[in-house]
Amino acid sequence: MKARIKFRKYGVMRFIGHLDVMRFFQKAMRRAGIPIAFTGGYSPHMIMSFAQPLGVGVTSDGEYLDIELQEEIDPQDAVRRLNEVSVEGIEVVNFCRIPDDKKSSGMTIVAAAGYRAVLLESAKSADIPRAFPESWKEKMTEFLRQDSIVVLKRTKRSEAQTDIKPLIYQMRLEENGIYLFLAAGSEQNLKPDLVIKAFLDFIGEDPDSVPFHYHRIDVYARNIRKPQDAMAFVPLDQV
Amino acid sequence: MRKLALNDEILLKIEKPARYIGNEVNSVMKDKSKIDIRFAMCFPDVYEIGMSHLGIQILYDMFNRREDVWCERVYSPWTDLDRIMRDEQIPLFALESQDPIKEFDFLGITIQYEMCYTNILQVIDLSGIPLNACDRSESDPIVIGGGPCTYNPEPLADFFDMFYIGEGETVYDQLLDAYKENKKHGGSRKDYLQKAAEIEGIYVPQFYRTEYKEDGTIASFTPTDPHAKQTIQKQMIADLTDTYYPMTPVVPFIKVTQDRVVLEIQRGCIRGCRFCQAGMLYRPTRERDVETLKQYACAMLKNTGHEEISLSSLSSSDYSQLKELVTFLIEEFKDEGINICLPSLRIDAFSLDVMGKVQDIRKSSLTFAPEAGSQRMRDVINKGLTEEIILDGAGQAFEGGWNKVKLYFMLGLPTETKEDMKAIPRLADKIARRYYEIPKDKRSGKCQITTSTSFFIPKPFTPFQWAKMYDTEEYIARAAVVKHEFQEQLNRKSLKYHWHEADVTVLEGVFARGDRRLSKVILEAYRLGCLYDSWTETFDNEKWMQAFENTGVDIGFYNLRERDQGEIFPWDFIDIGVTKDFLYQEWERAMKGEVTPNCRVKCSGCGVMKYKGGVCIESKN
Secondary structure, three states: OEEEEEEEEOHHHHHOOHHHHHHHHHHHHHHHOOOEOEOOOOOOOEOEEEOOOOOOOOEEEEEEEEEEEOOOOOHHHHHHHHHHOOOOOEEEEEEEEEOOOHHHOHHHHEEEEEEEEEEEOOOOOOOOEOOOOOOHHHHHHHHHHOOOOEEEEEOOOOEEEEEOHHHEEEEEEEOOEEEEEEEOOOOOOOOHHHHHHHHHHHOOOOHHHOOEEEEEEEEEEEOOOOOOOOOOEEEHHHO | OOOOOOOHHHHHHOOOHHHOOOOOEOOOOOOHHHOOEEEEEEEOOOHHHHOOOHHHHHHHHHHHOOOOEEEEEEEOOOHHHHHHHHHHOOOOEOOOOOOEHHHOOEEEEEOOOHHHHHHHHHHHHHOOOOOOHHHOOOOOOEEEEEOHHHHOOHHHHHHOOEEEOEOOOOOHHHHHHHHHHHHHOOOOHHHHHHHHHOOOOEEOHHHEEEEEOOOOOEEEEEEOOOOOOOOEEOEOOOOOOOOOOOOOOOEOOOOOOOOOEEEEOEEOOOOOOOOOHHHHHOOOOEEOOHHHHHHHHHHHHHHHOOOEEEEEOOOHHHOOOHHHHHHHHHHHHHHHOOEEEOOOOOOOHHHHHHHHHHOOOOOOOEEEEEEOOOHHHHHHHOOOOOHHHHHHHHHHHHHOOOOEEEEEEEEOOOOOOHHHHHHHHHHHHHHHHHHHOOOHHHOOOOOEEEEEEEEOOOOOOOHHHHOOOOOHHHHHHHHHHHHHHHHOOOOHHHEEEEEOOHHHHHHHHHHHOOOHHHHHHHHHHHHOOOOOOOOOOOOOHHHHHHHHHHHOOOHHHHHOOOOOOOOEOOOOOEEOOOOHHHHHHHHHHHHOOOOOOOOOOOOOOOOHHHHOOOHHHHOOO
16 A cells, blocks of 8 residues: 655755655654554664655755555545644645555656746845846747757766756746756656756856756656657646 | 754755754744743754753753743854854854854753863854853853763863753752842842852852962862852752653754664662762662653654664663563564664673564674773772673573674773783683584674773772873773784684774873863863864864963873872862762772672662662662
8 A cells, every 4th residue: 555745845944855854754654653564674664765856955845755554544634644743844735545566656657847946146045036137038048949958967976978958848937937847757867957057058157156046846757648748747646 | 934044055065954954853942032041052062962962852851841941952063164154253053043142041061071172162162152251241141061071070160150060950940040030130140150159069160269289289179259169069860750851852854873762761870880980970870660761762752753762871781670661662662663772781581582682683792891801800990790791691692693792891990910901802702712612503603702992081089080090102002912912812813803092081081180270271272273072083182282282281290190098189079979988998999809799789888878869768668
């Protein structure tokens, strides 16, 4: 019996790293008395997996973790109980049952993520946005009209020149920030700061002196109800 | 939403920003406009260490039960943030409100080990409070110290307005009420210090004067203020069951050293090992009621969501209801995936049985702390463990499937000879031999006997407070004797040996038994850049040596002489209940190699009976 939990991460909690958010939820499960299942052995641990890690400093309205349950629990009750034992900055917004098979796990089906990149007055505060320069709208069109957008992609082990253009599904200027809809998941993954850096490089701005705050709007899977449409996605809690 | 003291740019640049943002589960928020007293409770080390300390959790809970007090936490900023705060002149702040410490009424600092002394200055300094108590103004917080090192607070005398000597559960209410009262009547800082000086257990160092003899020892120590007491009585809570215990400890976001529920089962120790300060300070041994502890365990696990629980006390095997408590914890929580973390127990059928239930035998190891290698030396230190008990316990464990043993010893104990040092590897080898007596098909490969030695440091209020220490070269030479002897052993391939740094030992020795004249050395070391001296990566012995040289203080005076029976010690003004006469009698017995029975076998008349608690009155109820 498996369930998917959707939560928001905001405020000071953006400074808590991914592994510590996992620790937070392990302890929250116990405080809330959620009947979560354990692995066997001498040091049993909770069966829990996160769909897509979130970087330190980034806020989100759509984070997901899957858990295995020992017994049925009312979804609304579970949401209420988790929020009662939570802290300001982590809010559970949905709890839903998902199929038990491995190929339905959040980690497996993640295909895209939506972000808002907000231009800031200063790197000192994520709360004070700044309006975009007039010229950016046109420059963004030019940026996206390129045949390829090659950047240096760093992983823990290596660096490689990669064309990220195919991974940018959408990018546009909106009133409250740059909207980004990017490939996500274990196969191909693109972080929003890498796109913004490429854009700033393209327009001749120094990325280190143009501060942004990143906010994840939601995480998506491919819409299996529309298999013919490669660009059809649904949020992970609506699969 | 709370506004953080540090901006985003800083928080995203430093290591582990979670150390500085507060907001943890069970941390206490209050409306500061409805509060009379704001108390900042500090552990002067990094967050992960400070958050692991039970004493602060107890006091945090106790203070916040009062509606007129808001107690918040503050820890030492790590070196990365320390630099930024100095460069950008950001004042040190409390985690909950994120308000500057300077706005608080009290800054309480727990002093758990000598090597945190420069961190104390860091905390006071970054708060923008003058380092010397005498330079503080009406608007500065009252800086109060507590914890084990305050049983000799003299090296820190210049920096504190007052010290609380003893267990925090007794007179804090009185101290806080007096503060409120003084504030209400417009009393000055000095008025308050005088009122505090009259409260039992409170020591205000600036109200005392020390005179020295020509040879550097103390001639006299006298109060200079009519409100100051001649003797400070150690504070102790007689009934441990009927007192505060935090049911909702703060749950950190990041992994801290003690990332679990801690259940303090008893305070004090009946054993009377002559090197052990805790064993004398926390007399008499007092147990908590087992039924209460069971309730605490359930409530605390529920309120924190921790997946591990550990028992805390000295010599846990002496807790009379241990079997019942451990059995309860295993039966109640094992199926819920709760890990039960056992303290080191005397090895017997019961402890092997429970260890087998809660640990993976192949991975876990047995721990023995014989403290000395030879029986002669163990008699000197009054450690009741015999070779027979060790070999028998190890044998039982080996037959039960264990093959790893950890051994802890001290080097540099009073009267120690080369033979005593060599007895350490020989004992380790005997344990290995015991393992290889088991037929090959019944044992699992090789055994692994890991031996660690630390260097003995004489502490105040122990029978060894008169003993001399050695210099760094001598310590290293003693460790070398042990190391060479290890290479001579039959089973040397199954034996491992580690020894501790000697430089730190020398400094700890100076500060453990030092006097007021050391305040200037600590200040100088801090000025030279010493910080986080308990961390090997930041400890800088050369700077410390420089500080001693610049201030003209001689290490040898504190470490290299045996003290006379009649010498006035810097800590003599504190009465812990155990008398100096008893301690001296124990020192003499030690020199003769005579053992003294534990408190349950026979009362030795140490003096602590006057507190009328715990083991002293157990049999008389």
